[in-house]
Amino acid sequence: MFGSLKTGDKGKIIDLSHVGHLVQRRLLDLGITEGSEVCVKCVMPFGGPVMIESCGQCVGIRRKEAVQIEVERI
Amino acid sequence: MEIALIGNPNTGKTSLFNNLTGSYEYVGNWSGVTVEKKVGVFKNNIGQLIDLPGVYTLNPLSKDEGVVTSFFLTESVDRLLNILDASQLERNLHLTLQLLEFEKPALIGLNMIDVANKRGIHVDAPKLAKVLGVPVMPVVARSGQGCDKLVDVISTKSIQPANKHLVYYGKEVEEAITAITGEISRKTSHSIRFLAIQYFEGNQYVQNYVNSISNPQRINDIVRNLENKLQARLAGKSLSNFIYLKRKEVIEKIVAEVARKSDSVIPLSEKIDSIISNRFLGMPIFLLLMYFMFMLTFDWLGTPLSNVLDALLTGPVTSGFEAVLSTIHASNFIHDLIIEGLVAGVGGVLVFVPQIFILFFFISLLEDSGYMARVALVMDRIMESVGLNGKAFIPMMIGFGCNVPGIMAARTIETPRERLLTILLTPLMSCSARLPVYALFVGAFFAGHKAFIVLSLYVLGIVVALTLAKVFSKTLLKSETSLFVIELPPYRLPQFQSLWRSTWDKGKGFVRKAGTFIFAGSVFIWLLSYAGPNGLKVDMDHSYLAAVGNIIAPIFDPIGFGTWQASASLITGFLAKEAIISTMNIIYFVPNDASLQGLLANYYTPLAAYSFMVFILLYIPCLATTATIYKETGSKKWTAFSMIYAFVIAYVLSLVIYQGGKLFGLM
Numbered sequence: 108m109f110g111s112l113k114t115g116d117k118g119k120i121i122d123l124s125h126v127g128h129l130v131q132r133r134l135l136d137l138g139i140t141e142g143s144e145v146c147v148k149c150v151m152p153f154g155g156p157v158m159i160e161s162c163g164q165c166v167g168i169r170r171k172e173a174v175q176i177e178v179e180r181i
Numbered sequence: 182m183e184i185a186l187i188g189n190p191n192t193g194k195t196s197l198f199n200n201l202t203g204s205y206e207y208v209g210n211w212s213g214v215t216v217e218k219k220v221g222v223f224k225n226n227i228g229q230l231i232d233l234p235g236v237y238t239l240n241p242l243s244k245d246e247g248v249v250t251s252f253f254l255t256e257s258v259d260r261l262l263n264i265l266d267a268s269q270l271e272r273n274l275h276l277t278l279q280l281l282e283f284e285k286p287a288l289i290g291l292n293m294i295d296v297a298n299k300r301g302i303h304v305d306a307p308k309l310a311k312v313l314g315v316p317v318m319p320v321v322a323r324s325g326q327g328c329d330k331l332v333d334v335i336s337t338k339s340i341q342p343a344n345k346h347l348v349y350y351g352k353e354v355e356e357a358i359t360a361i362t363g364e365i366s367r368k369t370s371h372s373i374r375f376l377a378i379q380y381f382e383g384n385q386y387v388q389n390y391v392n393s394i395s396n397p398q399r400i401n402d403i404v405r406n407l408e409n410k411l412q413a414r415l416a417g418k419s420l421s422n423f424i425y426l427k428r429k430e431v432i433e434k435i436v437a438e439v440a441r442k443s444d445s446v447i448p449l450s451e452k453i454d455s456i457i458s459n460r461f462l463g464m465p466i467f468l469l470l471m472y473f474m475f476m477l478t479f480d481w482l483g484t485p486l487s488n489v490l491d492a493l494l495t496g497p498v499t500s501g502f503e504a505v506l507s508t509i510h511a512s513n514f515i516h517d518l519i520i521e522g523l524v525a526g527v528g529g530v531l532v533f534v535p536q537i538f539i540l541f542f543f544i545s546l547l548e549d550s551g552y553m554a555r556v557a558l559v560m561d562r563i564m565e566s567v568g569l570n571g572k573a574f575i576p577m578m579i580g581f582g583c584n585v586p587g588i589m590a591a592r593t594i595e596t597p598r599e600r601l602l603t604i605l606l607t608p609l610m611s612c613s614a615r616l617p618v619y620a621l622f623v624g625a626f627f628a629g630h631k632a633f634i635v636l637s638l639y640v641l642g643i644v645v646a647l648t649l650a651k652v653f654s655k656t657l658l659k660s661e662t663s664l665f666v667i668e669l670p671p672y673r674l675p676q677f678q679s680l681w682r683s684t685w686d687k688g689k690g691f692v693r694k695a696g697t698f699i700f701a702g703s704v705f706i707w708l709l710s711y712a713g714p715n716g717l718k719v720d721m722d723h724s725y726l727a728a729v730g731n732i733i734a735p736i737f738d739p740i741g742f743g744t745w746q747a748s749a750s751l752i753t754g755f756l757a758k759e760a761i762i763s764t765m766n767i768i769y770f771v772p773n774d775a776s777l778q779g780l781l782a783n784y785y786t787p788l789a790a791y792s793f794m795v796f797i798l799l800y801i802p803c804l805a806t807t808a809t810i811y812k813e814t815g816s817k818k819w820t821a822f823s824m825i826y827a828f829v830i831a832y833v834l835s836l837v838i839y840q841g842g843k844l845f846g847l848m
Contacts, residue, residue: 124417129242129595133666135425136237138272152461155562156571158669163300164269165669167558169565172665 110174117146118178125175130168137166145178182228183257184335187249187280188264189273190235191670193292193322196679197264198232200325201332227336231258237272239279240384240421244600245592250386253283254371260335261287264322267297267304270440274432275425278348279379281313284372289317290331296671301443309439313347323676346374348431350424354381357407361391361400368394380404382421463559472636474543478536479620479632486535487620494528514717518707521770526703529766529777530695530759533617538688540613544582545683549675553578557667567647568654570594570665573603577646580610581639582687584806587612588813598660602653604813605823606646608802611639613691614758618797621762625778626787634791638798645799645830694757703763706753710767721768740796740835741789754797756804761797788847792839799831 112118120143123131134140139161148165149158156167188194202221219232233249241247252258263280265273280287291306310317316334320327349355361377369376379387381404391400408420415423477483502524506516547553553575561571572594580587584607591603611619619635627634709726713719721727722745729752730745737743737751750764769780785793801824802810811820 127664129662129664130666132242133595133664135422136242136272136275137666137668138269138275140425140429151463151559151562153562156558156665158558162269162271164272165671167554167561167571167665167667167669169561169665 109176109178112147112178112180114147114150116180117144118180119144120176120178122177125177126172127175130172134166134168137164138162139166144181182259182336183231184223184228184260184262185231185233185252185258186262186264187233187276188235189237189266189269189276191668192235192264192266192269192273194235194264195232197290197292197320197322197328198230199679199682200322200328202230223332225332225336227332228259230262236276238276239379240382241386243593243595247386248592250384254386254390258285261285262290262335263287264290264292267291267294267319268300268302270297270302270304270436271429271432274435275428277313278428278431279375281315281347282372282375282378284375287315288331288335289313289315290322290327291317291319292322294319295321303441303443305439305441309435312435312438323673323679348428350378350427353407353410354378354424354427357381357403360403364399364403365391365395378424381407382424383419463555467556467559471639472632474540475632475636475639478539478543478616479623479635483536483539484620484624484631487532490535491532494524494532498528499524517711517718518704522703522707522711522767523700525766525770526706526763527695527700529762530617530699531692533620533759533762534688534692536616536620537613537691538684540616541582541687542680542684544579545680545687546675547578549673549680549683551670551672554667554669558669561665563647564650565663565665567651568658568663569599569602569650570663572665572667573599573606576603576607577610577643580607580612582613583690584608584610584612584802585809586687588806588809591813595664596660596662598654598658599663601814601819602650602658604810605653605819605826606650608806608810608823608827609642609646609649609799611642611798612758614803615797617759617762619794621765621778622781622785622790622794625781626785626790634794638794641795641834642798645834649826649830691759694759698757699760699763702753702756702760703767706749706760706764707767726768737796739840740832741792741839742785742796744784746784747793751796751800754803755801758797758803788839788842792835792842795838796831796835799827799834801827801831 109118120139120141123134123141126134139145139159143161146160147157148160150170151157154170156169157173158165158167159173160166186194186198198219198221202223221230221232222228223230231252233252234245236246236249238246239250239253241250261280261283263277265277277289289309291304291309294304297304306317306319318327318331318334320331322328350358358374358377361380362373365376366373376387376391380391380400404420408415411420411423499520502519506519511519547556556578557571557574559571560574564571564573573591575593576587576590578587579590587607587610588604591600591607594600594603616635619638623631623634706726709729710721710724711717711719713724714728715723726749727745730747730749732748733752734743734745734748737748746765746768749768750761753764754761766777769777769784781790807820807824810823811817814820
C-alpha cells in the first residue's frame with residue numbers, strides 16, 4: 108500500500124480504481140497509471156500532500172488520495 | 182493564415198509564442214498561466230498565431246481546458262502548431278495523437294531537447310516526423326534556437342498529415358466510428374473520426390456538439406452498443422480508459438523507435454526541491470521570501486526610488502509647468518486645473534511606479550521560476566482545512582499584483598465550487614493599486630516599521646480570506662468534492678529578458694491607467710472640489726465634493742475617519758483603488774514644501790490611519806474587478822454578494838480595530 112511508503116521509497120502502481128474519479132483522470136493526463144513506477148519525493152507535515160515522481164516529472168497529490176493507490180514496493 | 186499553438190502545460194509554449202511573434206505575452210511556469218486566448222502576429226507576417234491554454238488532452242476537466250476544446254469546435258484554424266516537451270515525450274504524445282485525429286495540417290515543435298539530453302534522453306526528430314507523418318522541428322523555445330527554421334516550414338511546406346490512422350482502436354471501436362460517420366457525415370466540417378473518438382471518451386463539449394447536429398438517441402445507442410460489445414474487455418473500466426490504453430500502446434511503440442535513453446544525471450531541480458518543499462522548511466522559506474519581498478519593495482529599494490521620483494515631480498516638473506503656464510499667460514482656472522488637479526492627481530499616483538514594478542518583478546520571478554506550483558503544494562494542507570485547495574493560492578498570489586488576472590487564473594481550478602470560492606475571495610488580496618495608499622500612510626504614521634505594517638495588512642487579507650472560505654464552505658457553498666493534483670514543473674532559472682518583459686507587461690497597465698482613467702478622474706474630482714453651490718473657486722469645505730462626502734461621512738465616524746475628505750476618496754476608490762491617492766492629493770493640496778504626509782497628521786491619528794488602511798484593503802472590489810467577477814461567474818447574485826460581504830467585513834474589522842484600540846488606550 109502507498110501508506111507504507113516513506114520518502115525515497117519506490118513502488119509500482121497496481122491499482123488506481125479506488126482513487127476518486129477526477130483524481131484518476133488527472134493522474135492519467137500526467138501519464139501516471141497502472142504499471143507506472145513512482146517514487147515518494149517528499150511528504151508534507153500535518154497530513155499535507157505528498158510529492159511523487161514518475162517518469163521524470165513531479166506531481167503533488169493529497170495524502171488521503173495517495174493512500175487509495177495500491178502499489179507494490181520495488 | 183491562422184495558426185493555433187497548442188501543447189501540454191509547462192512545455193515552453195508561451196516562450197515559443199514570444200519568440201515567433203516578437204510581441205510579448207505573459208510567460209508562466211505553473212500549469213495554466215495562459216488564461217485567455219491570445220493572438221500575435223508572426224515576425225515575418227505570414228499570419229496570426231493563436232496561443233491556447235496548456236492542456237493534457239482535448240477532453241477537458243477545467244474551464245481553462247474547455248477553452249481549447251470549444252476553440253477547436255467553433256473557430257476555424259488553418260494550421261496547428263503542437264509543441265512537445267522532448268523530456269516528457271510519452272505524456273505529450275497523447276495530445277498529439279488527438280490533434281492528428283483532428284486532421285488539420287499540423288506541425289510539431291520539439292522543445293526542450295537540451296533538458297532531455299541532460300536527462301539522458303535523445304529524440305530522433307526526423308524519425309519522429311516519419312512515424313507521425315508531419316514535420317517535426319527541434320527548437321529551444323527559451324533561447325529562440327530553431328525558431329526561424331520552424332517559421333520557414335510553417336509558411337512554405339504543405340503539411341497535411343500523411344498517416345491518417347495512427348491509432349487502430351480495435352474492430353469494435355472502428356465499427357462504431359463508421360456507424361457515427363453514417364449519422365453525421367455532411368453535417369459537419371470537422372473530422373468525424375475525431376468527433377466520434379472524443380464522444381466515446383466522454384468529452385462533454387464534443388457530445389453537446391454532436392447531439393446538436395444529429396439525433397442524440399441514435400448516437401447514444403451506438404455508444405451503448407459499443408460498450409456492450411466491449412464489456413468483457415473493459416473489465417469494469419470505462420470506455421475512455423480503453424481508448425487511453427490503445428493510444429498508450431501506440432505511443433510506447435513510437436517512443437521505443439525514436440527515443441534513446443542513456444544514464445541520466447539527477448537534475449538540479451530535485452536537489453532544490455528537497456530543501457524548498459521540505460517537510461518543515463517549506464512554510465518558513467515561503468514566509469521569509471514574502472518578508473524579503475516586502476522589505477525590498479517598501480524599505481530597501483522601493484521607497485528611496487519613490488522619494489527621488491517625488492522630488493522630481495514636485496520640484497522640476499511642477500516648476501516647469503508653472504513656467505510654461507506663465508509664458509502662455511494661462512488663466513487662473515487653467516493654472517489651478519493643471520497644478521492642483523492634474524500634477525497633484527496623476528503625479529501622486531505615478532510616484533509609486535517604482536514600488537509597483539518591484540512587486541510585479543517578484544511575482545514574475547515566482548511564476549517563471551516554477552516556485553508558484555510549490556507554494557500551492559506547501560499551502561494545500563491549510564487551504565484544504567478551509568474548504569479550498571492549494572491551487573487556489575496561485576490566483577490569490579497573482580491577485581497581489583492585480584485582482585483581475587487573479588480572478589481569471591481561477592479558471593484552472595477544476596471543481597466549480599472551489600473556483601467560485603476562489604473568485605469571491607481573491608479581491609481580498611491586497612493588489613498593487615492599494616499599495617500607494619499604504620505607502621502614503623505608513624510614511625506619515627509608521628515611519629519606523631514601514632514593511633512590517635504593510636506586511637500585516639497583506640497577512641490580514643489572507644487571514645480574512647481563509648476565515649471566510651471556511652465560513653462560506655460551511656454555509657453557502659457546501660460540497661465535498663475537491664480535487665488537488667498539481668504538476669510541479671522543474672525549476673528554471675528565469676531569464677532576465679523574459680522577467681523584465683513580464684514585469685513591464687503587468688506594470689504598464691498601472692502606468693496606462695494613470696494616463697487615462699486617473700487623468701480624467703483627477704480633472705473631474707478637481708472640478709468637483711473647485712466648484713460648489715455658491716459658484717466657482719469656492720472654499721473646498723463648501724464644494725460639491727465636500728457636500729457629497731458629508732452625506733456618507735457619518736457612517737465612517739465610528740471607525741475613525743468620519744471626514745468628508747475620507748468619504749470622497751473612498752467613493753472614487755471604487756473606480757480604481759489608486760484614485761484614492763489622487764483624490765487625497767487634490768483635496769489636501771499642499772503647495773510648496775509641506776508634504777501630504779505631514780498634513781495627514783492633522784486629520785488622522787495613527788490608530789485611525791491603520792483603521793483606514795484596513796478598510797481600504799477590504800472594502801469593495803474596484804470596478805474592473807467587479808466586472809471580471811461578473812464575467813467569470815456569469816451571476817449578478819454572486820457579483821453583488823462579493824461587493825456586499827466585502828463592505829460588511831471591512832466595516833466590522835475597522836470598527837473592532839478602532840474601538841478596540843481606543844479601549845486599550847492607543848491613539
